[in-house]
Amino acid sequence: MKIFGIDPGSERTGYGCVERSGSRHHLVLCGSLAAPAAATFPERLQHIHKGLVGLLAECRPDCVVVESIFHAKNVRSALKLAHARGIALLAASEAGLCVHEYAPAEIKRAVVGYGRAEKAQVGQMVKLLLGLDAVPAPHDVADALAIAICHLHNSTGAVAETVARHRAPRGTVRSWREFRPS
Protein backbone atom coordinates (compact mmCIF):
# COMPACT_ATOMS: atom_id res chain seq x y z
CA MET A 1 0.00 0.00 0.00
CA LYS A 2 1.51 3.30 -1.14
CA ILE A 3 0.21 6.61 0.23
CA PHE A 4 0.97 10.09 -1.07
CA GLY A 5 0.61 12.84 1.56
CA ILE A 6 0.41 16.52 0.58
CA ASP A 7 0.81 19.55 2.82
CA PRO A 8 -0.36 22.32 0.48
CA GLY A 9 0.75 25.94 0.67
CA SER A 10 1.00 28.69 -1.90
CA GLU A 11 4.56 29.49 -0.82
CA ARG A 12 5.69 25.90 -0.46
CA THR A 13 3.87 22.59 -0.83
CA GLY A 14 5.34 19.61 0.98
CA TYR A 15 4.81 16.08 -0.28
CA GLY A 16 5.80 12.64 0.90
CA CYS A 17 5.12 9.15 -0.35
CA VAL A 18 5.21 6.27 2.14
CA GLU A 19 4.83 2.57 1.47
CA ARG A 20 3.97 -0.21 3.87
CA SER A 21 5.79 -3.53 3.61
CA GLY A 22 4.48 -5.93 6.24
CA SER A 23 4.31 -4.09 9.54
CA ARG A 24 6.94 -1.52 8.54
CA HIS A 25 6.71 1.76 6.66
CA HIS A 26 9.37 3.04 4.36
CA LEU A 27 9.92 6.27 2.55
CA VAL A 28 9.44 6.26 -1.22
CA LEU A 29 10.19 9.92 -1.82
CA CYS A 30 9.58 13.31 -0.28
CA GLY A 31 10.31 16.96 -0.94
CA SER A 32 8.69 20.32 -1.48
CA LEU A 33 7.54 22.44 -4.40
CA ALA A 34 8.25 26.16 -4.29
CA ALA A 35 7.78 28.55 -7.18
CA PRO A 36 10.36 31.30 -7.84
CA ALA A 37 9.96 34.25 -5.46
CA ALA A 38 8.96 36.56 -8.32
CA ALA A 39 6.08 34.34 -9.43
CA THR A 40 2.53 35.70 -9.20
CA PHE A 41 -0.05 33.84 -7.10
CA PRO A 42 -1.64 32.12 -10.17
CA GLU A 43 1.86 31.17 -11.40
CA ARG A 44 2.60 29.61 -8.01
CA LEU A 45 -0.55 27.51 -8.27
CA GLN A 46 0.47 26.42 -11.77
CA HIS A 47 3.91 25.44 -10.46
CA ILE A 48 2.32 23.31 -7.71
CA HIS A 49 -0.08 21.69 -10.17
CA LYS A 50 2.63 20.80 -12.69
CA GLY A 51 4.86 19.42 -9.92
CA LEU A 52 2.16 17.29 -8.32
CA VAL A 53 0.93 15.91 -11.65
CA GLY A 54 4.49 14.75 -12.41
CA LEU A 55 5.05 13.30 -8.94
CA LEU A 56 1.77 11.36 -8.89
CA ALA A 57 2.55 9.91 -12.32
CA GLU A 58 6.00 8.88 -11.05
CA CYS A 59 4.90 7.42 -7.68
CA ARG A 60 1.59 5.84 -8.75
CA PRO A 61 0.26 5.79 -5.17
CA ASP A 62 -2.97 4.06 -4.09
CA CYS A 63 -4.44 7.29 -2.76
CA VAL A 64 -3.71 10.87 -1.76
CA VAL A 65 -4.10 12.23 1.77
CA VAL A 66 -4.40 15.87 2.82
CA GLU A 67 -5.10 17.74 6.03
CA SER A 68 -8.62 19.12 6.44
CA ILE A 69 -8.68 22.88 6.90
CA PHE A 70 -12.15 23.60 8.11
CA HIS A 71 -10.83 24.50 11.55
CA ALA A 72 -8.92 27.62 10.47
CA LYS A 73 -7.61 30.08 13.04
CA ASN A 74 -6.12 32.69 10.70
CA VAL A 75 -8.77 33.17 8.00
CA ARG A 76 -6.58 35.09 5.56
CA SER A 77 -3.80 32.50 5.46
CA ALA A 78 -6.34 29.64 5.46
CA LEU A 79 -7.96 31.16 2.37
CA LYS A 80 -4.60 31.30 0.57
CA LEU A 81 -3.89 27.73 1.64
CA ALA A 82 -7.31 26.62 0.34
CA HIS A 83 -6.33 27.76 -3.17
CA ALA A 84 -3.27 25.50 -3.09
CA ARG A 85 -5.31 22.72 -1.51
CA GLY A 86 -7.76 22.95 -4.42
CA ILE A 87 -4.83 22.41 -6.77
CA ALA A 88 -3.72 19.33 -4.80
CA LEU A 89 -7.23 17.85 -4.93
CA LEU A 90 -7.40 18.58 -8.67
CA ALA A 91 -4.08 16.82 -9.33
CA ALA A 92 -5.30 13.78 -7.35
CA SER A 93 -8.60 13.68 -9.22
CA GLU A 94 -6.84 14.02 -12.60
CA ALA A 95 -4.67 11.03 -11.65
CA GLY A 96 -7.85 9.05 -10.84
CA LEU A 97 -6.94 8.77 -7.15
CA CYS A 98 -9.27 8.99 -4.18
CA VAL A 99 -8.50 11.60 -1.54
CA HIS A 100 -8.64 11.09 2.23
CA GLU A 101 -8.67 13.91 4.76
CA TYR A 102 -7.65 14.10 8.40
CA ALA A 103 -7.97 16.91 10.91
CA PRO A 104 -4.64 18.26 12.29
CA ALA A 105 -5.29 16.72 15.72
CA GLU A 106 -6.04 13.30 14.18
CA ILE A 107 -2.72 13.37 12.32
CA LYS A 108 -0.75 14.30 15.44
CA ARG A 109 -2.60 11.67 17.46
CA ALA A 110 -1.88 8.95 14.89
CA VAL A 111 1.82 9.84 14.54
CA VAL A 112 2.85 11.19 17.94
CA GLY A 113 0.01 9.78 20.03
CA TYR A 114 -1.03 13.22 21.26
CA GLY A 115 -3.40 15.56 19.37
CA ARG A 116 -1.70 18.76 20.49
CA ALA A 117 1.88 17.73 19.74
CA GLU A 118 4.38 20.35 18.58
CA LYS A 119 5.74 20.43 15.01
CA ALA A 120 9.15 19.30 16.28
CA GLN A 121 7.61 16.22 17.93
CA VAL A 122 5.83 15.31 14.67
CA GLY A 123 9.15 15.61 12.81
CA GLN A 124 10.93 13.39 15.36
CA MET A 125 8.28 10.68 15.12
CA VAL A 126 8.34 10.78 11.30
CA LYS A 127 12.12 10.26 11.46
CA LEU A 128 11.70 7.38 13.92
CA LEU A 129 8.84 5.61 12.12
CA LEU A 130 10.52 5.78 8.71
CA GLY A 131 14.02 4.98 10.02
CA LEU A 132 15.51 8.19 8.61
CA ASP A 133 18.88 9.68 9.54
CA ALA A 134 17.43 13.14 10.16
CA VAL A 135 14.12 14.92 10.61
CA PRO A 136 12.80 15.78 7.12
CA ALA A 137 13.04 19.51 6.44
CA PRO A 138 11.46 21.95 5.88
CA HIS A 139 8.55 21.15 8.19
CA ASP A 140 6.09 20.97 5.26
CA VAL A 141 7.86 17.76 4.17
CA ALA A 142 7.65 16.19 7.64
CA ASP A 143 3.98 17.23 7.80
CA ALA A 144 3.22 15.64 4.41
CA LEU A 145 4.89 12.40 5.56
CA ALA A 146 2.97 12.55 8.84
CA ILE A 147 -0.31 12.80 6.91
CA ALA A 148 0.63 9.74 4.84
CA ILE A 149 1.66 7.78 7.96
CA CYS A 150 -1.61 8.81 9.65
CA HIS A 151 -3.57 7.23 6.81
CA LEU A 152 -1.47 4.06 6.89
CA HIS A 153 -2.20 3.77 10.62
CA ASN A 154 -5.88 4.51 10.25
CA SER A 155 -6.34 2.12 7.39
CA THR A 156 -4.79 -0.76 9.33
CA GLY A 157 -5.72 0.02 12.93
CA ALA A 158 -2.02 0.11 13.72
CA VAL A 159 -2.08 3.24 15.86
CA ALA A 160 -2.02 1.53 19.23
CA GLU A 161 0.65 -0.90 18.08
CA THR A 162 2.97 1.82 16.79
CA VAL A 163 2.55 3.92 19.89
CA ALA A 164 3.13 0.90 22.14
CA ARG A 165 6.47 0.21 20.39
CA HIS A 166 7.74 3.70 21.23
CA ARG A 167 6.11 3.99 24.61
CA ALA A 168 7.30 5.58 27.85
CA PRO A 169 10.03 3.76 29.83
CA ARG A 170 9.00 0.67 31.76
CA GLY A 171 7.53 1.49 35.13
CA THR A 172 5.82 4.75 34.13
CA VAL A 173 2.12 4.64 33.37
CA ARG A 174 0.73 6.87 30.66
CA SER A 175 -2.26 6.68 28.38
CA TRP A 176 -1.35 6.60 24.67
CA ARG A 177 -2.88 10.05 24.25
CA GLU A 178 -0.24 11.46 26.57
CA PHE A 179 2.65 9.83 24.75
CA ARG A 180 5.34 12.19 23.56
CA PRO A 181 8.70 11.21 22.09
CA SER A 182 11.68 12.08 24.26
Add this chain to the structure above:
Amino acid sequence: MKIFGIDPGSERTGYGCVERSGSRHHLVLCGSLAAPAAATFPERLQHIHKGLVGLLAECRPDCVVVESIFHAKNVRSALKLAHARGIALLAASEAGLCVHEYAPAEIKRAVVGYGRAEKAQVGQMVKLLLGLDAVPAPHDVADALAIAICHLHNSTGAVAETVARHRAPRGTVRSWREFRPS
Protein backbone atom coordinates in the same frame (compact mmCIF):
# COMPACT_ATOMS: atom_id res chain seq x y z
CA MET B 1 -10.61 44.33 -25.53
CA LYS B 2 -12.10 41.04 -24.40
CA ILE B 3 -12.51 40.25 -20.70
CA PHE B 4 -13.36 36.89 -19.14
CA GLY B 5 -15.04 37.13 -15.73
CA ILE B 6 -15.28 34.13 -13.41
CA ASP B 7 -17.46 33.73 -10.32
CA PRO B 8 -16.01 30.53 -8.84
CA GLY B 9 -17.93 28.11 -6.66
CA SER B 10 -17.53 24.41 -5.99
CA GLU B 11 -21.26 23.80 -6.65
CA ARG B 12 -21.50 26.09 -9.66
CA THR B 13 -18.97 28.37 -11.34
CA GLY B 14 -20.36 31.25 -13.39
CA TYR B 15 -18.43 32.71 -16.32
CA GLY B 16 -18.98 35.53 -18.75
CA CYS B 17 -16.94 37.01 -21.56
CA VAL B 18 -17.55 40.64 -22.52
CA GLU B 19 -15.99 42.61 -25.36
CA ARG B 20 -15.77 46.35 -25.84
CA SER B 21 -16.34 47.80 -29.28
CA GLY B 22 -15.96 51.58 -29.15
CA SER B 23 -17.87 52.86 -26.14
CA ARG B 24 -20.22 49.87 -26.04
CA HIS B 25 -19.91 46.46 -24.44
CA HIS B 26 -21.32 43.32 -25.89
CA LEU B 27 -21.68 39.79 -24.64
CA VAL B 28 -19.40 37.16 -26.20
CA LEU B 29 -20.64 34.20 -24.18
CA CYS B 30 -21.73 33.31 -20.68
CA GLY B 31 -22.92 30.32 -18.69
CA SER B 32 -22.11 28.17 -15.70
CA LEU B 33 -20.24 24.97 -14.95
CA ALA B 34 -21.80 22.49 -12.54
CA ALA B 35 -20.56 18.96 -11.95
CA PRO B 36 -23.06 16.10 -11.52
CA ALA B 37 -24.62 16.05 -8.05
CA ALA B 38 -22.95 12.72 -7.23
CA ALA B 39 -19.43 14.05 -7.94
CA THR B 40 -16.93 14.21 -5.08
CA PHE B 41 -15.35 17.55 -4.18
CA PRO B 42 -12.09 16.80 -6.10
CA GLU B 43 -14.16 15.67 -9.10
CA ARG B 44 -16.07 18.96 -9.00
CA LEU B 45 -12.81 20.87 -9.10
CA GLN B 46 -11.68 18.77 -12.05
CA HIS B 47 -14.95 19.51 -13.85
CA ILE B 48 -14.47 23.27 -13.31
CA HIS B 49 -10.86 23.10 -14.48
CA LYS B 50 -11.67 21.16 -17.65
CA GLY B 51 -14.54 23.52 -18.45
CA LEU B 52 -12.54 26.71 -17.92
CA VAL B 53 -9.54 25.46 -19.90
CA GLY B 54 -11.85 24.77 -22.85
CA LEU B 55 -13.67 28.11 -22.57
CA LEU B 56 -10.48 30.17 -22.32
CA ALA B 57 -9.10 28.40 -25.41
CA GLU B 58 -12.36 29.15 -27.24
CA CYS B 59 -12.72 32.82 -26.16
CA ARG B 60 -9.07 33.84 -26.20
CA PRO B 61 -9.68 36.82 -23.86
CA ASP B 62 -7.09 39.49 -23.03
CA CYS B 63 -7.32 38.75 -19.32
CA VAL B 64 -9.29 37.02 -16.60
CA VAL B 65 -11.05 38.82 -13.74
CA VAL B 66 -12.21 37.34 -10.43
CA GLU B 67 -13.67 38.66 -7.21
CA SER B 68 -11.28 38.92 -4.27
CA ILE B 69 -12.40 36.86 -1.28
CA PHE B 70 -10.25 38.12 1.52
CA HIS B 71 -13.26 39.74 3.16
CA ALA B 72 -15.09 36.51 3.99
CA LYS B 73 -18.05 36.50 6.36
CA ASN B 74 -18.81 32.78 6.41
CA VAL B 75 -15.38 31.13 6.79
CA ARG B 76 -16.48 27.60 5.95
CA SER B 77 -18.12 28.50 2.65
CA ALA B 78 -15.30 30.94 1.81
CA LEU B 79 -12.78 28.10 2.26
CA LYS B 80 -14.74 25.88 -0.15
CA LEU B 81 -14.97 28.77 -2.60
CA ALA B 82 -11.21 29.38 -2.33
CA HIS B 83 -10.56 25.84 -3.65
CA ALA B 84 -12.62 26.60 -6.76
CA ARG B 85 -11.00 30.03 -7.04
CA GLY B 86 -7.58 28.36 -7.03
CA ILE B 87 -8.74 26.27 -9.99
CA ALA B 88 -9.89 29.40 -11.85
CA LEU B 89 -6.51 31.11 -11.26
CA LEU B 90 -4.71 27.96 -12.41
CA ALA B 91 -6.73 27.80 -15.66
CA ALA B 92 -5.94 31.47 -16.33
CA SER B 93 -2.23 30.97 -15.66
CA GLU B 94 -2.11 27.87 -17.87
CA ALA B 95 -3.66 29.95 -20.68
CA GLY B 96 -0.92 32.56 -20.19
CA LEU B 97 -3.43 35.22 -19.08
CA CYS B 98 -3.00 37.81 -16.36
CA VAL B 99 -5.58 37.89 -13.59
CA HIS B 100 -7.20 41.00 -12.10
CA GLU B 101 -9.11 41.05 -8.83
CA TYR B 102 -11.81 43.34 -7.47
CA ALA B 103 -13.49 43.46 -4.09
CA PRO B 104 -17.26 42.79 -4.11
CA ALA B 105 -18.03 46.43 -3.30
CA GLU B 106 -15.80 47.68 -6.15
CA ILE B 107 -17.68 45.47 -8.61
CA LYS B 108 -21.08 46.69 -7.44
CA ARG B 109 -19.90 50.28 -7.49
CA ALA B 110 -18.55 49.98 -11.02
CA VAL B 111 -21.67 48.26 -12.38
CA VAL B 112 -24.55 49.63 -10.29
CA GLY B 113 -22.88 52.75 -8.92
CA TYR B 114 -23.46 51.69 -5.33
CA GLY B 115 -21.14 49.41 -3.34
CA ARG B 116 -23.91 47.77 -1.31
CA ALA B 117 -26.25 47.01 -4.19
CA GLU B 118 -28.41 43.87 -4.07
CA LYS B 119 -27.79 40.90 -6.37
CA ALA B 120 -31.00 41.73 -8.29
CA GLN B 121 -29.75 45.26 -8.99
CA VAL B 122 -26.45 43.89 -10.31
CA GLY B 123 -28.37 41.54 -12.61
CA GLN B 124 -30.57 44.37 -13.91
CA MET B 125 -27.57 46.58 -14.69
CA VAL B 126 -25.76 43.71 -16.45
CA LYS B 127 -28.87 43.23 -18.61
CA LEU B 128 -29.02 46.98 -19.35
CA LEU B 129 -25.31 47.48 -20.08
CA LEU B 130 -25.08 44.46 -22.40
CA GLY B 131 -28.45 45.09 -24.08
CA LEU B 132 -29.79 41.66 -23.14
CA ASP B 133 -33.43 40.56 -23.27
CA ALA B 134 -33.37 39.16 -19.74
CA VAL B 135 -31.26 39.15 -16.60
CA PRO B 136 -28.65 36.37 -16.97
CA ALA B 137 -29.44 33.44 -14.70
CA PRO B 138 -28.44 31.84 -12.41
CA HIS B 139 -26.97 34.75 -10.46
CA ASP B 140 -23.41 33.33 -10.75
CA VAL B 141 -23.56 34.15 -14.48
CA ALA B 142 -24.71 37.73 -13.89
CA ASP B 143 -21.98 38.09 -11.24
CA ALA B 144 -19.29 36.81 -13.63
CA LEU B 145 -20.45 39.30 -16.28
CA ALA B 146 -20.51 42.08 -13.66
CA ILE B 147 -16.88 41.32 -12.77
CA ALA B 148 -15.90 41.51 -16.46
CA ILE B 149 -17.81 44.80 -16.92
CA CYS B 150 -16.16 46.17 -13.77
CA HIS B 151 -12.74 45.58 -15.29
CA LEU B 152 -13.76 47.14 -18.60
CA HIS B 153 -14.89 50.23 -16.70
CA ASN B 154 -11.83 50.37 -14.51
CA SER B 155 -9.42 49.88 -17.35
CA THR B 156 -10.93 52.78 -19.32
CA GLY B 157 -12.08 55.13 -16.60
CA ALA B 158 -15.57 54.78 -18.03
CA VAL B 159 -17.38 54.38 -14.71
CA ALA B 160 -18.67 57.93 -14.45
CA GLU B 161 -19.69 57.95 -18.11
CA THR B 162 -21.70 54.72 -17.87
CA VAL B 163 -23.39 55.75 -14.68
CA ALA B 164 -24.20 59.17 -16.13
CA ARG B 165 -25.95 57.51 -19.10
CA HIS B 166 -28.31 55.65 -16.78
CA ARG B 167 -28.66 58.37 -14.22
CA ALA B 168 -31.62 59.61 -12.21
CA PRO B 169 -34.28 61.61 -14.07
CA ARG B 170 -33.43 65.22 -14.98
CA GLY B 171 -33.99 67.59 -12.09
CA THR B 172 -32.95 65.22 -9.31
CA VAL B 173 -29.44 65.53 -7.99
CA ARG B 174 -27.58 62.40 -6.89
CA SER B 175 -23.96 61.50 -6.65
CA TRP B 176 -22.96 58.51 -8.79
CA ARG B 177 -22.35 56.50 -5.66
CA GLU B 178 -26.03 56.78 -4.82
CA PHE B 179 -27.22 55.70 -8.24
CA ARG B 180 -29.50 52.68 -8.29
CA PRO B 181 -31.41 51.33 -11.29
CA SER B 182 -35.20 51.69 -11.10
